[in-house]
Amino acid sequence: MDLNSDLGESFGAWRMGDDAAMLDIVTSANVACGFHAGDPAGILDTLRAAAARGVAIGAHVAYPDLAGFGRRNMDPSSRELVADVIYQIGALQGLAAAAGTRVTYVKPHGALYNTIARDERQAADVIAALRALDPGLVLMGLAGSPLLDWARAGGLRVVAEAFADRAYTPDGALVSRREAGAVLHDPDLVAERMLDLVRTGEITAIDGSRVRLQADSICVHGDSPGAVAMARAVRQRLESSGVSLAPFAGMPVS
Template identity: 60%
Template sequence: MSTIDLNADLGEGFGRWRLTDDEQLLSVVTSANVACGFHAGDPVTMRRVCELAAERGVTIGAQVSYRDLAGFGRRAMDVPPAELAAEVAYQIGALEVFARAAGARVAYVKPHGALYNRVVHDERQAAAVVDGVLLADATLPVLGLPGSRLLALAGKAGLPAVPEAFADRAYTEQGTLVPRSEDGAVVTDPDAVVERSVRLARTGTVTSRAGSSLAVRARSLCLHGDTPGAVELARRVRRGLEESGVQVEAFV
């Protein structure tokens, strides 16, 4: 039987503003990428999501990003490596306080938005993220795009490197994500997202924007919590995976 983790970005609110339906999504996913306050999230939100995740047996991950609340972490930035490493460690440490208070722990790290895309190719920024993870906890797995510099450097540093795929994002011919600034970057047809999810889990392939088949071997499948209708879409994806014989469980 094929096995895959289902992760979603959660805790993406701030103060009175909430973007993700954390309570409902935590009934579906097996891993939660929790915003740590730099692109979204605040202490109250982080604590609440950790408590809900712990109650439901969902694995908690730190979703680290550039310091960019106004741009939701999706604006290109150029942060000095030493500063970026410290900020990554800072975010992990902040979430760890709330995870431990809830009787759980931060079990992995995943970059968000512009940082996620930057560390696919940028050696210095990828190395800074790895340094930040090592500073916080040298045993933490790192979740990222297959073939990225981030996963290569994480593995070289002794961190478990975990490849992930995206059911609701379009892929380029090079196996990277189509930038959100381009039309069609986000796959919005629920039937297509479910079909892509099952195909990724069972065959390790996905169709690129140009129509070719790409090899994307992943241990985790991401659904974005800020997508309209995210909860129902996540339910359909999980149901589709299980009905096709894929076991959905956390990778760590």
């Protein structure tokens, strides 16, 4: 199993999360590309720290929305969205090369992530961007979402992701952050929930029902309160139960 987190999101004097601590825990890092968060110097620092620890690098591409942290819905034209995604990946590839590492996958962020999980037009634009720049890049997306099938049909390899610190609806979508209980904060609860997912292939939805969820990677958001404690609890719980953790870049992906 892979364990990932969204990192490189600090911006100038505005500090977001604890990248150094998270990089000692996770196996893959989704690094901001400057559109929703992150500045070049900070992103480079995060990439160097990840390279030193052997953590795999993904481009955390987003809508151009610094003020809203990439969490506001947008409807860019296909021309704009394809170019925006290519631009962000290209920038991160350059910084990664300077840090002695490379970008192996792409994980969209925030509103873009949630939109392309089910919006075929915007999903096709993101897929087209990867195919135009580097078809060898793996696309990480929401487990159980149509996006994964669309990407496979477009010739991309995909990795299905589950969220440790987010609640799920009965149909396998993420509960909106506007709703109570959408974000989970108890490290022990989160860790047990992820062990249950790995063992059973199911997760308990917000209404108590069980949802089938086949995932290759688990995410703990780096900006969540107590993120480091949650990520550490998840890792310790999985490893103590015999689950090995490694970057999915070194595993077979679909």
